[in-house]
Amino acid sequence: MGAPVMLEVDSVRKALDVRGAWLDVLDSVSLSASDGDWVTVIGPSGCGKTTLLRIIAGLLEPDDGNVFVNGECKHRLGSAALLPQSDTLLPWRTAVDNAVLASEIAGIPRATALAEATRLFERFGLSGFETMYPWQLSGGMQQRVALMRTFLSGRAILLLDEPLGALDPLTRASMQDWLLAVWNELRKTIVLVTHDVEEAVVLSDRLVVLTPRPARVLSEWSFEDLPRPRSRGDLAFMRRRAEILAVLLGGTA
Amino acid sequence: MTARRFLVPALLFLAALALWELAVRAFAVPVYILPPPSRVFETFFVQFPLLLGHTGVTLAEILLGLLFGGAGGLGLAILLFYLDGLRRAVEPFIIASQMVPVFAIAPLLIVWLGYGIWPKVVVSALIGFFPVAVNALDGLRSTRSDMVDLFRTMGASRRQTLGKLLLPAALPSLFSGLKIAATLSVVGATIGEWVGARRGLGYLMLQSNARLRVDLVFAAILMLTLIGLSLFAGFRIIERRALHWAARGRRSA
Ligand SMILES: Nc1ncnc2c1ncn2[C@@H]1O[C@H](COP(=O)(O)OP(=O)(O)OP(=O)(O)O)[C@@H](O)[C@H]1O
Ligand SMILES: [Mg+2]
Secondary structure, three states: OOOOEEEEEEEEEEEEEEOOEEEEEEEEEEEEEEOOOEEEEEOOOOOOHHHHHHHHHOOOOOOEEEEEEOOEOOOOOOOEEEEOOOOOOOOOOOHHHHHOHHHHHOOOOHHHHHHHHHHHHHHOOOOOOOOOOHHHOOHHHHHHHHHHHHHOOOOOEEEEEOOOOOOOHHHHHHHHHHHHHHHHHHOOEEEEEEOOHHHHHHHOOEEEEEOOOOEEEEEEEEOOOOOOOOOOOOHHHHHHHHHHHHHHHHOOO | OHHHHHHHHHHHHHHHHHHHHHHHHHOOOOOOOOOOHHHHHHHHHHOHHHHHHHHHHHHHHHHHHHHHHHHHHHHHHHHHHHOHHHHHHHHHHHHHHOOOOHHHHHHHHHHHHOOOOHHHHHHHHHHHHHHHHHHHHHHHHOOOHHHHHHHHHOOOOHHHHHHHHHHHHHHHHHHHHHHHHHHHHHHHHHHHHHHOOOOOHHHHHHHHHHOOOHHHHHHHHHHHHHHHHHHHHHHHHHHHHHOHHHOOOOOOO
């Protein structure tokens, strides 16, 4: 507690131009995160989660409301690292060259960036795969390289758009535990978008549940009473998961 | 596998040559109308020093034409990529320019630039310019927008985005254009020489034709074909090297 506020999203509204017609995507969304917080956003498919992350990242401006990232409002583009929902590794770069892309763009000397990346390759379970091209890696490994690129960006806030969405349930569960361990070590502020309630409860400090489009905040949850690491079979864990699912399916708080 | 790939075309080629040889002999076609392939090959080797003397000029015209056409095409593609208004304004003209037969302006180029190497270089460049410009622009414009967004969140400058994302992404299209330009530039240089030259394979063809040395005409055509094929193969090899990361699906290679 008492950590500085890193992210403040205040009553953000956004309509998108979809082939000439205005589509209300975000009605009124607010959330905030202090330094080192893990906030998860969950909501039905197409409700505007990716749009919300793009607004936080500074790729889009809200029609109404305010966004502050690290105290920046107008010039927040570049303050937070984004891991897009789609597969965004550069196919012509090896794993390690993909991982250091942000450092390279920031003008950090290559030797420094490589030294840091090499250390993380071990932590990300990718030792020995540094010089492989994306097509030579499994889906889970590609996703870990993309996560590493995000962690290596040097930004304090990471915006992760369904980073584990495309993985099979088994890989997914082990990646969740691993992601938690990495976060514990590197202590970043994370905003995670997911479809998976269990993932939200395993990983985050707080959860923001959105309504179907146009999105509003349906309910907010705190998991600070559940000590980490959280066991998926634990009674309190399962009860919380069931409550959230009921709210999501019922559509009311 | 590669041996089998070349076997069938090679057999087909030999069969066509055999048919040509037999037909010429069976109908006793005079050598100044149509020489048999055996005579063409004989002339090719006997007159090799003469051919080689004319090849140097033509090859220089082709390579310079390719260089200027390729660089100009890529340069224009980059310019039009960034200046969308300009692209919309000049795109019709670029397409219309392809309706103007370059051969028609070749005599004018002789008037403007003299009998030296330059009018041929210009014809060759003008023909090769179009496929490079169109393909490169297509490649630049088809870069995924989520990748461009990712670079923006990394704080990449316009130049960094061009060098690290747009150009590598456009490389496969650029090579398609260059391979077309390579074959067309041979045609361009030859036409340029027909209109007015004192040296070169096109000049040799005209001279030999006037003296009823049809075998020498064919020998020059054979030389031009070899140049075209070598250029194409050269670009293929560079392309394979440069795009080795696109080896997806060629895992067994
Ligand atoms: N570039 C775009 N062009 C057209 N429509 C868009 C675009 N981006 C978003 N939309 C629309 O905006 C709405 C919200 O999209 P968004 O991607 O933010 O949803 P999401 O919650 O991330 O969905 P998902 O869970 O499927 O990833 C969708 O209904 C979609 O139709
Ligand atoms: Mg999404």
